[in-house]
Amino acid sequence: MDGSEARKTKIEVRNLTKRFGDLLxxxxxxFNVGEGEFLSIVGPTGCGKTTFLNxxxxxxxxxxxxxxxxxxxxxxxxxxxxxxFQEPTCMPWRTVRENVAYGMEVKHVPKVEMEKxxxxxxxMVGLSDCAGLYPNQISASMxxxxxxxRAFAVNPDLLLMDEPYxxxxxxxxxxxxxxxxxxxxxxxxxxxxxxHNIEEAVYISERIxxxxxxxxxxxxxxKVDLPRPRSLIDPRLVEIRKExxxxxxxx
Amino acid sequence: MVxxxxxxxxxxxxRRPLTLAMILTNRWFLYGVSMLAFFLAWDMAAVARVFSxxxxxxxxxxxxLWRMMFDPLAGKSLLGHIWASTQRILIGFTIASLVAVPxxxxxxxxxxVNAIVKPLFDLLKPMPPLAWIxxxxxxxxxGETSKVFIIIIGTFVPCLLDAYNGVRLVEPELYDVxxxxxGNRRHEIIQVCFPAAFPAxxxxxxxxxxxxxxxxxxxxxxxxxxxLGFIIILGMNLSRPAMVVGGMVVIALVAWTMSQLVSGLExxxxxxKREIDSR
Numbered sequence: 001m002d003g004s005e006a007r008k009t010k011i012e013v014r015n016l017t018k019r020f021g022d023l024l025x026x027x028x029x030x031f032n033v034g035e036g037e038f039l040s041i042v043g044p045t046g047c048g049k050t051t052f053l054n055x056x057x058x059x060x061x062x063x064x065x066x067x068x069x070x071x072x073x074x075x076x077x078x079x080x081x082x083x084x085f086q087e088p089t090c091m092p093w094r095t096v097r098e099n100v101a102y103g104m105e106v107k108h109v110p111k112v113e114m115e116k117x118x119x120x121x122x123x124m125v126g127l128s129d130c131a132g133l134y135p136n137q138i139s140a141s142m143x144x145x146x147x148x149x150r151a152f153a154v155n156p157d158l159l160l161m162d163e164p165y166x167x168x169x170x171x172x173x174x175x176x177x178x179x180x181x182x183x184x185x186x187x188x189x190x191x192x193x194x195x196h197n198i199e200e201a202v203y204i205s206e207r208i209x210x211x212x213x214x215x216x217x218x219x220x221x222x223k224v225d226l227p228r229p230r231s232l233i234d235p236r237l238v239e240i241r242k243e244x245x246x247x248x249x250x251x
Numbered sequence: 252m253v254x255x256x257x258x259x260x261x262x263x264x265x266r267r268p269l270t271l272a273m274i275l276t277n278r279w280f281l282y283g284v285s286m287l288a289f290f291l292a293w294d295m296a297a298v299a300r301v302f303s304x305x306x307x308x309x310x311x312x313x314x315x316l317w318r319m320m321f322d323p324l325a326g327k328s329l330l331g332h333i334w335a336s337t338q339r340i341l342i343g344f345t346i347a348s349l350v351a352v353p354x355x356x357x358x359x360x361x362x363x364v365n366a367i368v369k370p371l372f373d374l375l376k377p378m379p380p381l382a383w384i385x386x387x388x389x390x391x392x393x394g395e396t397s398k399v400f401i402i403i404i405g406t407f408v409p410c411l412l413d414a415y416n417g418v419r420l421v422e423p424e425l426y427d428v429x430x431x432x433x434g435n436r437r438h439e440i441i442q443v444c445f446p447a448a449f450p451a452x453x454x455x456x457x458x459x460x461x462x463x464x465x466x467x468x469x470x471x472x473x474x475x476x477x478x479l480g481f482i483i484i485l486g487m488n489l490s491r492p493a494m495v496v497g498g499m500v501v502i503a504l505v506a507w508t509m510s511q512l513v514s515g516l517e518x519x520x521x522x523x524k525r526e527i528d529s530r
Binding site: 057059076077078080081082083085087089091092093094095102103106107134135136154 | 422424425427428429430431432433434435438442443446447449521522523524
Protein backbone atom coordinates (compact mmCIF):
# COMPACT_ATOMS: atom_id res chain seq x y z
CA MET A 1 0.00 0.00 0.00
CA ASP A 2 1.35 3.39 -0.76
CA GLY A 3 -0.08 6.89 -0.53
CA SER A 4 -3.35 8.24 -1.77
CA GLU A 5 -2.27 8.90 -5.36
CA ALA A 6 -2.41 5.24 -6.33
CA ARG A 7 -6.04 4.84 -5.33
CA LYS A 8 -9.31 6.48 -6.07
CA THR A 9 -10.05 9.68 -4.17
CA LYS A 10 -12.94 9.08 -1.83
CA ILE A 11 -13.12 12.25 0.22
CA GLU A 12 -12.32 15.69 -0.99
CA VAL A 13 -12.17 18.61 1.45
CA ARG A 14 -12.09 21.98 -0.28
CA ASN A 15 -11.31 25.30 1.41
CA LEU A 16 -12.99 24.31 4.64
CA THR A 17 -13.30 27.42 6.80
CA LYS A 18 -14.99 27.94 10.13
CA ARG A 19 -15.41 31.18 12.01
CA PHE A 20 -17.09 31.82 15.33
CA GLY A 21 -17.78 35.54 15.07
CA ASP A 22 -14.37 37.16 14.66
CA LEU A 23 -12.52 34.06 15.74
CA LEU A 24 -11.12 32.19 12.77
CA UNK A 25 -10.70 28.56 13.77
CA UNK A 26 -10.25 26.74 10.47
CA UNK A 27 -8.51 28.56 7.64
CA UNK A 28 -9.17 27.21 4.14
CA UNK A 29 -8.25 23.62 4.77
CA UNK A 30 -8.06 21.43 1.67
CA PHE A 31 -6.99 17.83 1.31
CA ASN A 32 -8.01 14.52 -0.20
CA VAL A 33 -8.43 11.10 1.31
CA GLY A 34 -8.12 7.97 -0.77
CA GLU A 35 -10.62 5.13 -0.66
CA GLY A 36 -9.87 2.88 2.32
CA GLU A 37 -7.09 5.15 3.55
CA PHE A 38 -6.24 5.56 7.22
CA LEU A 39 -5.43 9.23 7.73
CA SER A 40 -4.40 10.79 11.03
CA ILE A 41 -4.61 14.43 11.89
CA VAL A 42 -2.41 15.75 14.66
CA GLY A 43 -2.04 19.23 16.00
CA PRO A 44 -1.28 21.16 19.14
CA THR A 45 -3.84 21.23 21.92
CA GLY A 46 -6.53 23.80 21.28
CA CYS A 47 -5.76 24.18 17.56
CA GLY A 48 -9.35 23.39 16.69
CA LYS A 49 -9.18 19.66 16.07
CA THR A 50 -12.61 19.02 17.49
CA THR A 51 -14.13 21.93 15.59
CA PHE A 52 -12.45 20.53 12.49
CA LEU A 53 -14.08 17.13 12.96
CA ASN A 54 -17.46 18.59 13.85
CA UNK A 55 -17.38 20.66 10.68
CA UNK A 56 -16.20 17.72 8.59
CA UNK A 57 -18.97 15.56 9.95
CA UNK A 58 -21.62 18.23 9.29
CA UNK A 59 -22.55 18.38 12.97
CA UNK A 60 -21.88 22.10 12.78
CA UNK A 61 -22.16 24.08 9.53
CA UNK A 62 -18.99 25.38 7.92
CA UNK A 63 -18.52 29.09 7.18
CA UNK A 64 -17.11 28.36 3.74
CA UNK A 65 -15.85 25.43 1.74
CA UNK A 66 -17.27 21.96 1.76
CA UNK A 67 -16.59 18.28 1.93
CA UNK A 68 -17.31 15.95 -0.97
CA UNK A 69 -17.78 12.21 -0.82
CA UNK A 70 -17.41 10.52 -4.23
CA UNK A 71 -17.75 13.96 -5.78
CA UNK A 72 -21.03 14.79 -4.01
CA UNK A 73 -21.49 17.18 -1.11
CA UNK A 74 -21.52 15.09 2.07
CA UNK A 75 -24.92 14.61 3.68
CA UNK A 76 -25.48 12.42 6.76
CA UNK A 77 -28.88 11.38 5.37
CA UNK A 78 -27.39 10.11 2.14
CA UNK A 79 -23.84 9.07 2.94
CA UNK A 80 -22.81 6.74 5.65
CA UNK A 81 -20.85 8.85 8.08
CA UNK A 82 -19.69 7.51 11.41
CA UNK A 83 -18.24 9.33 14.34
CA UNK A 84 -16.46 8.02 17.40
CA PHE A 85 -16.47 10.74 20.05
CA GLN A 86 -13.93 11.38 22.79
CA GLU A 87 -16.42 10.31 25.42
CA PRO A 88 -18.13 6.94 25.08
CA THR A 89 -21.65 7.56 23.80
CA CYS A 90 -23.73 4.49 24.46
CA MET A 91 -27.41 4.40 25.06
CA PRO A 92 -27.79 3.16 28.63
CA TRP A 93 -31.07 1.43 27.83
CA ARG A 94 -29.67 -0.79 25.09
CA THR A 95 -27.55 -3.84 25.64
CA VAL A 96 -24.05 -3.94 24.23
CA ARG A 97 -25.25 -5.81 21.15
CA GLU A 98 -28.21 -3.48 20.61
CA ASN A 99 -25.91 -0.49 20.91
CA VAL A 100 -23.60 -1.85 18.24
CA ALA A 101 -26.62 -2.60 16.06
CA TYR A 102 -28.04 0.89 16.39
CA GLY A 103 -26.44 2.45 13.31
CA MET A 104 -27.56 -0.43 11.12
CA GLU A 105 -31.09 -0.10 12.49
CA VAL A 106 -31.26 3.55 11.52
CA LYS A 107 -30.03 2.62 8.05
CA HIS A 108 -32.58 -0.19 7.74
CA VAL A 109 -30.05 -2.94 7.14
CA PRO A 110 -32.00 -6.22 6.62
CA LYS A 111 -32.26 -8.33 9.77
CA VAL A 112 -30.31 -11.35 8.53
CA GLU A 113 -27.45 -9.29 7.17
CA MET A 114 -27.41 -7.25 10.37
CA GLU A 115 -27.13 -10.29 12.62
CA LYS A 116 -24.28 -11.66 10.51
CA UNK A 117 -22.41 -8.38 10.59
CA UNK A 118 -23.02 -8.04 14.33
CA UNK A 119 -21.56 -11.46 15.06
CA UNK A 120 -18.52 -10.65 12.96
CA UNK A 121 -17.84 -7.21 14.48
CA UNK A 122 -18.61 -8.20 18.06
CA UNK A 123 -16.14 -11.05 17.71
CA MET A 124 -13.47 -8.79 16.25
CA VAL A 125 -13.65 -6.25 19.08
CA GLY A 126 -14.03 -8.95 21.70
CA LEU A 127 -17.46 -7.93 22.92
CA SER A 128 -19.21 -11.26 22.29
CA ASP A 129 -18.87 -12.26 25.95
CA CYS A 130 -20.76 -9.23 27.18
CA ALA A 131 -23.30 -8.86 24.36
CA GLY A 132 -26.25 -9.02 26.73
CA LEU A 133 -24.94 -6.62 29.37
CA TYR A 134 -26.02 -3.02 29.76
CA PRO A 135 -23.49 -0.16 29.47
CA ASN A 136 -23.55 0.54 33.22
CA GLN A 137 -22.27 -2.97 33.81
CA ILE A 138 -19.07 -2.71 31.75
CA SER A 139 -15.87 -0.70 31.84
CA ALA A 140 -15.06 2.58 30.11
CA SER A 141 -12.82 0.93 27.53
CA MET A 142 -15.55 -1.50 26.56
CA UNK A 143 -17.94 1.42 26.15
CA UNK A 144 -15.51 2.98 23.71
CA UNK A 145 -15.22 -0.33 21.86
CA UNK A 146 -18.99 -0.33 21.47
CA UNK A 147 -18.76 3.09 19.84
CA UNK A 148 -15.96 1.90 17.55
CA UNK A 149 -17.85 -1.26 16.62
CA ARG A 150 -21.06 0.70 16.00
CA ALA A 151 -19.15 3.08 13.74
CA PHE A 152 -17.57 0.32 11.63
CA ALA A 153 -20.76 -1.70 11.47
CA VAL A 154 -22.53 0.67 9.09
CA ASN A 155 -19.82 0.28 6.40
CA PRO A 156 -19.14 3.99 6.56
CA ASP A 157 -18.08 6.04 3.55
CA LEU A 158 -16.11 8.05 6.09
CA LEU A 159 -15.31 7.19 9.67
CA LEU A 160 -14.23 10.08 11.89
CA MET A 161 -12.58 9.44 15.21
CA ASP A 162 -11.92 12.14 17.78
CA GLU A 163 -9.20 10.97 20.18
CA PRO A 164 -11.23 7.91 21.10
CA TYR A 165 -8.52 6.43 23.30
CA UNK A 166 -7.35 9.62 24.99
CA UNK A 167 -8.76 8.62 28.35
CA UNK A 168 -7.39 5.10 28.55
CA UNK A 169 -4.28 3.75 30.15
CA UNK A 170 -1.27 2.79 28.04
CA UNK A 171 -1.72 -0.96 28.01
CA UNK A 172 -5.33 -0.78 26.93
CA UNK A 173 -4.58 1.90 24.41
CA UNK A 174 -1.99 -0.27 22.63
CA UNK A 175 -4.40 -3.16 22.66
CA UNK A 176 -7.26 -1.11 21.24
CA UNK A 177 -5.05 0.52 18.62
CA UNK A 178 -4.12 -2.92 17.33
CA UNK A 179 -7.77 -3.83 17.37
CA UNK A 180 -8.65 -0.69 15.42
CA UNK A 181 -6.02 -1.44 12.77
CA UNK A 182 -7.36 -4.99 12.50
CA UNK A 183 -10.90 -3.74 12.02
CA UNK A 184 -9.80 -1.25 9.42
CA UNK A 185 -7.77 -3.85 7.49
CA UNK A 186 -10.74 -6.22 7.39
CA UNK A 187 -13.51 -3.76 6.70
CA UNK A 188 -11.53 -1.39 4.44
CA UNK A 189 -13.22 1.75 5.71
CA UNK A 190 -11.91 5.23 5.05
CA UNK A 191 -10.82 6.65 8.38
CA UNK A 192 -9.87 10.12 9.61
CA UNK A 193 -8.38 9.79 13.06
CA UNK A 194 -7.74 12.91 15.13
CA UNK A 195 -5.30 12.73 18.03
CA HIS A 196 -2.70 14.71 19.88
CA ASN A 197 -0.69 11.59 20.56
CA ILE A 198 2.05 11.52 17.92
CA GLU A 199 3.20 7.99 18.66
CA GLU A 200 -0.37 6.76 18.25
CA ALA A 201 -0.72 8.56 14.93
CA VAL A 202 2.51 7.12 13.53
CA TYR A 203 1.72 3.64 14.80
CA ILE A 204 -1.71 3.30 13.24
CA SER A 205 -1.97 5.50 10.17
CA GLU A 206 -0.81 5.54 6.57
CA ARG A 207 -0.56 9.29 6.30
CA ILE A 208 -0.45 12.10 8.84
CA UNK A 209 -1.61 15.68 8.36
CA UNK A 210 -0.15 18.17 10.81
CA UNK A 211 -2.22 21.18 11.74
CA UNK A 212 -0.77 24.52 12.76
CA UNK A 213 -1.84 26.51 15.79
CA UNK A 214 -5.07 28.45 15.60
CA UNK A 215 -6.26 29.35 13.02
CA UNK A 216 -5.70 25.77 11.92
CA UNK A 217 -4.10 25.19 8.54
CA UNK A 218 -2.41 22.12 7.16
CA UNK A 219 1.22 22.70 7.99
CA UNK A 220 2.72 19.50 6.63
CA UNK A 221 1.97 16.00 5.43
CA UNK A 222 3.93 12.91 6.41
CA LYS A 223 3.61 9.49 4.79
CA VAL A 224 4.02 6.45 6.99
CA ASP A 225 4.72 3.58 4.59
CA LEU A 226 5.86 1.02 7.09
CA PRO A 227 4.75 -2.60 6.86
CA ARG A 228 2.34 -4.01 9.42
CA PRO A 229 2.37 -5.26 12.10
CA ARG A 230 4.44 -2.32 13.21
CA SER A 231 6.60 -2.07 16.26
CA LEU A 232 6.89 1.01 18.41
CA ILE A 233 10.63 0.49 18.77
CA ASP A 234 11.25 0.02 15.05
CA PRO A 235 13.95 2.64 14.25
CA ARG A 236 12.08 3.78 11.12
CA LEU A 237 8.95 4.38 13.16
CA VAL A 238 10.95 6.28 15.78
CA GLU A 239 12.45 8.35 12.96
CA ILE A 240 9.02 9.32 11.61
CA ARG A 241 7.82 10.05 15.12
CA LYS A 242 10.70 12.47 15.61
CA GLU A 243 9.98 14.10 12.27
CA UNK A 244 6.33 14.66 13.17
CA UNK A 245 7.27 15.95 16.61
CA UNK A 246 9.59 18.49 15.05
CA UNK A 247 6.86 19.60 12.66
CA UNK A 248 4.25 19.97 15.34
CA UNK A 249 6.47 21.98 17.71
CA UNK A 250 4.85 25.20 18.65
CA UNK A 251 6.87 26.01 21.77
CA MET B 252 -10.83 -14.60 38.19
CA VAL B 253 -12.17 -14.16 34.72
CA UNK B 254 -10.75 -12.51 31.65
CA UNK B 255 -13.37 -10.74 29.58
CA UNK B 256 -12.20 -8.98 26.45
CA UNK B 257 -8.63 -8.48 27.67
CA UNK B 258 -9.82 -7.01 30.95
CA UNK B 259 -9.45 -8.85 34.17
CA UNK B 260 -12.20 -9.02 36.73
CA UNK B 261 -11.34 -10.34 40.13
CA UNK B 262 -13.68 -11.24 42.92
CA UNK B 263 -12.68 -11.92 46.46
CA UNK B 264 -14.87 -13.33 49.15
CA UNK B 265 -13.51 -13.36 52.65
CA ARG B 266 -14.42 -16.20 54.96
CA ARG B 267 -14.36 -15.44 58.66
CA PRO B 268 -15.39 -17.54 61.63
CA LEU B 269 -18.70 -16.66 63.26
CA THR B 270 -18.02 -14.51 66.32
CA LEU B 271 -20.21 -12.65 68.77
CA ALA B 272 -18.98 -9.32 67.36
CA MET B 273 -20.15 -10.38 63.91
CA ILE B 274 -23.61 -11.17 65.16
CA LEU B 275 -23.80 -7.91 67.08
CA THR B 276 -22.78 -5.87 64.06
CA ASN B 277 -24.96 -7.82 61.62
CA ARG B 278 -27.29 -5.58 59.66
CA TRP B 279 -30.35 -7.76 60.13
CA PHE B 280 -29.66 -8.16 63.82
CA LEU B 281 -29.51 -4.37 64.21
CA TYR B 282 -32.75 -3.97 62.23
CA GLY B 283 -34.36 -6.33 64.72
CA VAL B 284 -32.94 -4.44 67.70
CA SER B 285 -34.22 -1.16 66.33
CA MET B 286 -37.76 -2.48 65.75
CA LEU B 287 -37.90 -4.22 69.11
CA ALA B 288 -36.73 -1.09 70.94
CA PHE B 289 -39.37 1.00 69.19
CA PHE B 290 -42.27 -1.28 70.08
CA LEU B 291 -41.02 -1.69 73.65
CA ALA B 292 -40.76 2.07 74.11
CA TRP B 293 -44.24 2.51 72.63
CA ASP B 294 -45.71 -0.16 74.89
CA MET B 295 -44.03 1.29 77.97
CA ALA B 296 -45.24 4.78 77.14
CA ALA B 297 -48.79 3.41 76.75
CA VAL B 298 -48.67 1.48 80.01
CA ALA B 299 -47.22 4.50 81.85
CA ARG B 300 -50.07 6.59 80.36
CA VAL B 301 -47.71 9.31 79.10
CA PHE B 302 -50.52 10.63 76.88
CA SER B 303 -53.17 9.69 79.48
CA UNK B 304 -55.59 7.45 77.56
CA UNK B 305 -54.58 8.77 74.14
CA UNK B 306 -52.00 6.10 73.28
CA UNK B 307 -53.10 2.48 72.84
CA UNK B 308 -50.71 -0.42 73.41
CA UNK B 309 -49.44 -2.03 70.20
CA UNK B 310 -51.40 -5.23 70.79
CA UNK B 311 -54.60 -3.22 71.24
CA UNK B 312 -54.07 -1.71 67.81
CA UNK B 313 -53.64 -5.15 66.28
CA UNK B 314 -56.75 -6.35 68.09
CA UNK B 315 -58.72 -3.32 66.88
CA LEU B 316 -57.65 -3.94 63.27
CA TRP B 317 -58.59 -7.61 63.58
CA ARG B 318 -62.04 -6.64 64.83
CA MET B 319 -62.53 -4.14 62.02
CA MET B 320 -61.83 -6.89 59.51
CA PHE B 321 -65.08 -8.57 60.52
CA ASP B 322 -67.29 -5.90 62.15
CA PRO B 323 -68.27 -3.39 59.49
CA LEU B 324 -67.94 0.33 60.18
CA ALA B 325 -70.47 2.40 58.26
CA GLY B 326 -71.32 -0.69 56.24
CA LYS B 327 -67.74 -1.57 55.24
CA SER B 328 -65.13 -3.89 56.71
CA LEU B 329 -61.50 -2.78 56.99
CA LEU B 330 -60.74 -4.17 53.54
CA GLY B 331 -63.69 -2.22 52.17
CA HIS B 332 -62.29 1.00 53.58
CA ILE B 333 -58.82 0.24 52.29
CA TRP B 334 -60.27 -0.34 48.85
CA ALA B 335 -62.32 2.89 49.07
CA SER B 336 -59.16 4.96 49.61
CA THR B 337 -57.07 2.96 47.15
CA GLN B 338 -59.72 3.27 44.46
CA ARG B 339 -59.77 7.07 44.78
CA ILE B 340 -56.01 7.15 44.51
CA LEU B 341 -55.91 4.83 41.52
CA ILE B 342 -58.48 6.89 39.63
CA GLY B 343 -56.93 10.25 40.45
CA PHE B 344 -53.36 9.10 40.01
CA THR B 345 -54.09 7.40 36.68
CA ILE B 346 -55.89 10.41 35.23
CA ALA B 347 -53.17 12.81 36.42
CA SER B 348 -50.26 10.72 35.14
CA LEU B 349 -51.93 9.99 31.79
CA VAL B 350 -52.31 13.72 31.17
CA ALA B 351 -49.30 15.17 32.98
CA VAL B 352 -46.56 12.83 31.73
CA PRO B 353 -47.30 13.29 28.00
CA UNK B 354 -47.78 17.01 28.58
CA UNK B 355 -44.41 17.24 30.36
CA UNK B 356 -42.73 15.34 27.50
CA UNK B 357 -44.36 17.61 24.93
CA UNK B 358 -43.27 20.70 26.86
CA UNK B 359 -39.69 19.48 26.80
CA UNK B 360 -39.79 18.57 23.11
CA UNK B 361 -41.68 21.54 21.70
CA UNK B 362 -40.95 25.09 22.74
CA UNK B 363 -44.35 26.39 21.65
CA VAL B 364 -46.17 23.95 23.91
CA ASN B 365 -43.70 24.92 26.61
CA ALA B 366 -44.33 28.65 26.13
CA ILE B 367 -48.08 28.17 26.41
CA VAL B 368 -48.24 25.73 29.31
CA LYS B 369 -45.33 26.85 31.48
CA PRO B 370 -46.66 30.24 32.73
CA LEU B 371 -49.97 28.68 33.77
CA PHE B 372 -48.17 25.84 35.41
CA ASP B 373 -45.76 28.11 37.26
CA LEU B 374 -48.71 30.16 38.50
CA LEU B 375 -50.60 27.17 39.92
CA LYS B 376 -47.59 25.14 41.07
CA PRO B 377 -46.88 26.89 44.40
CA MET B 378 -50.49 26.49 45.53
CA PRO B 379 -50.71 23.57 47.98
CA PRO B 380 -53.20 20.97 46.69
CA LEU B 381 -55.05 20.96 49.99
CA ALA B 382 -55.95 24.61 49.41
CA TRP B 383 -58.30 23.27 46.73
CA ILE B 384 -60.40 21.15 49.08
CA UNK B 385 -63.05 23.72 49.91
CA UNK B 386 -63.51 24.93 46.37
CA UNK B 387 -63.60 21.32 45.17
CA UNK B 388 -66.44 20.55 47.58
CA UNK B 389 -68.30 23.64 46.43
CA UNK B 390 -67.89 22.59 42.81
CA UNK B 391 -68.34 18.84 43.00
CA UNK B 392 -70.12 18.22 46.31
CA UNK B 393 -68.89 15.85 48.99
CA GLY B 394 -68.93 12.75 46.79
CA GLU B 395 -66.14 10.90 45.04
CA THR B 396 -65.51 13.55 42.41
CA SER B 397 -64.14 16.16 44.80
CA LYS B 398 -61.73 13.65 46.36
CA VAL B 399 -60.47 12.45 42.99
CA PHE B 400 -60.14 16.07 41.92
CA ILE B 401 -57.88 16.87 44.88
CA ILE B 402 -55.69 13.88 44.08
CA ILE B 403 -55.41 14.95 40.44
CA ILE B 404 -54.40 18.46 41.51
CA GLY B 405 -51.80 17.12 43.92
CA THR B 406 -50.21 14.50 41.66
CA PHE B 407 -50.23 16.51 38.45
CA VAL B 408 -47.27 18.70 39.40
CA PRO B 409 -44.62 16.05 40.17
CA CYS B 410 -45.68 13.90 37.20
CA LEU B 411 -45.32 16.80 34.79
CA LEU B 412 -42.15 18.28 36.26
CA ASP B 413 -40.20 15.03 36.30
CA ALA B 414 -41.20 14.05 32.78
CA TYR B 415 -40.15 17.51 31.61
CA ASN B 416 -36.80 17.41 33.42
CA GLY B 417 -36.14 13.84 32.32
CA VAL B 418 -36.05 14.92 28.69
CA ARG B 419 -34.17 18.14 29.42
CA LEU B 420 -31.32 16.26 31.07
CA VAL B 421 -30.58 13.90 28.17
CA GLU B 422 -26.89 13.86 27.27
CA PRO B 423 -26.61 15.99 24.12
CA GLU B 424 -23.90 13.71 22.67
CA LEU B 425 -26.53 11.04 22.15
CA TYR B 426 -28.36 13.36 19.74
CA ASP B 427 -25.06 13.83 17.86
CA VAL B 428 -24.69 10.07 17.54
CA UNK B 429 -28.14 9.77 16.04
CA UNK B 430 -27.71 12.68 13.67
CA UNK B 431 -24.31 11.39 12.55
CA UNK B 432 -25.76 8.01 11.73
CA UNK B 433 -28.42 9.71 9.63
CA GLY B 434 -31.33 9.52 12.08
CA ASN B 435 -34.08 12.13 12.12
CA ARG B 436 -36.05 13.91 14.84
CA ARG B 437 -38.37 10.93 15.22
CA HIS B 438 -35.40 8.69 16.00
CA GLU B 439 -34.13 11.21 18.52
CA ILE B 440 -37.46 11.29 20.33
CA ILE B 441 -38.24 7.58 20.31
CA GLN B 442 -34.72 6.21 20.74
CA VAL B 443 -33.30 8.77 23.14
CA CYS B 444 -35.79 11.14 24.75
CA PHE B 445 -38.35 8.58 25.88
CA PRO B 446 -36.06 5.93 27.33
CA ALA B 447 -33.83 8.59 28.89
CA ALA B 448 -36.85 10.14 30.58
CA PHE B 449 -38.25 6.88 31.99
CA PRO B 450 -36.27 6.88 35.26
CA ALA B 451 -37.20 10.50 35.94
CA UNK B 452 -40.84 9.77 35.12
CA UNK B 453 -40.85 6.95 37.63
CA UNK B 454 -39.25 9.17 40.26
CA UNK B 455 -42.08 11.62 39.62
CA UNK B 456 -44.68 8.87 39.92
CA UNK B 457 -43.24 7.84 43.28
CA UNK B 458 -43.45 11.38 44.62
CA UNK B 459 -46.93 11.76 43.15
CA UNK B 460 -48.03 8.59 44.88
CA UNK B 461 -47.02 9.80 48.31
CA UNK B 462 -48.70 13.15 47.68
CA UNK B 463 -51.81 11.26 46.53
CA UNK B 464 -52.01 9.58 49.93
CA UNK B 465 -51.80 12.93 51.72
CA UNK B 466 -54.51 14.31 49.46
CA UNK B 467 -56.92 11.41 49.83
CA UNK B 468 -56.47 11.44 53.58
CA UNK B 469 -57.11 15.17 53.86
CA UNK B 470 -60.18 14.90 51.66
CA UNK B 471 -61.51 11.98 53.72
CA UNK B 472 -60.85 13.79 56.98
CA UNK B 473 -62.97 16.69 55.76
CA UNK B 474 -65.93 14.69 54.57
CA UNK B 475 -66.34 11.00 53.85
CA UNK B 476 -68.34 7.93 54.80
CA UNK B 477 -65.61 5.51 53.80
CA UNK B 478 -61.87 5.22 53.49
CA LEU B 479 -58.94 5.15 55.90
CA GLY B 480 -59.23 8.86 56.66
CA PHE B 481 -62.81 8.19 57.68
CA ILE B 482 -61.65 5.48 60.13
CA ILE B 483 -59.19 7.91 61.69
CA ILE B 484 -61.70 10.70 62.10
CA LEU B 485 -64.31 8.25 63.42
CA GLY B 486 -61.81 6.95 65.97
CA MET B 487 -61.16 10.48 67.10
CA ASN B 488 -64.87 11.30 67.44
CA LEU B 489 -65.50 8.06 69.37
CA SER B 490 -62.39 8.59 71.53
CA ARG B 491 -60.93 5.30 70.44
CA PRO B 492 -57.19 5.85 69.97
CA ALA B 493 -56.64 2.25 68.87
CA MET B 494 -58.83 2.95 65.85
CA VAL B 495 -56.91 6.14 65.02
CA VAL B 496 -53.51 4.50 65.28
CA GLY B 497 -54.80 1.43 63.45
CA GLY B 498 -55.88 3.66 60.55
CA MET B 499 -52.47 5.30 60.49
CA VAL B 500 -50.66 1.96 60.46
CA VAL B 501 -52.81 0.61 57.63
CA ILE B 502 -52.19 3.74 55.53
CA ALA B 503 -48.46 3.31 55.97
CA LEU B 504 -48.68 -0.35 54.93
CA VAL B 505 -50.84 0.25 51.88
CA ALA B 506 -48.82 3.27 50.73
CA TRP B 507 -45.60 1.29 51.11
CA THR B 508 -47.04 -1.61 49.09
CA MET B 509 -48.11 0.68 46.26
CA SER B 510 -44.72 2.34 46.18
CA GLN B 511 -43.09 -1.11 45.96
CA LEU B 512 -45.38 -1.95 43.04
CA VAL B 513 -44.27 1.19 41.20
CA SER B 514 -40.62 0.31 41.90
CA GLY B 515 -41.27 -3.17 40.55
CA LEU B 516 -42.83 -1.71 37.41
CA GLU B 517 -39.80 0.53 37.00
CA UNK B 518 -37.43 -2.42 37.20
CA UNK B 519 -39.52 -4.12 34.54
CA UNK B 520 -39.67 -1.11 32.21
CA UNK B 521 -36.08 0.05 32.76
CA UNK B 522 -34.04 -3.16 33.07
CA UNK B 523 -30.84 -1.25 32.31
CA LYS B 524 -30.99 0.40 35.72
CA ARG B 525 -30.25 -2.93 37.38
CA GLU B 526 -26.78 -3.20 38.78
CA ILE B 527 -24.69 -6.22 37.92
CA ASP B 528 -24.99 -8.91 40.57
CA SER B 529 -21.53 -9.41 41.98
CA ARG B 530 -22.18 -12.74 43.67
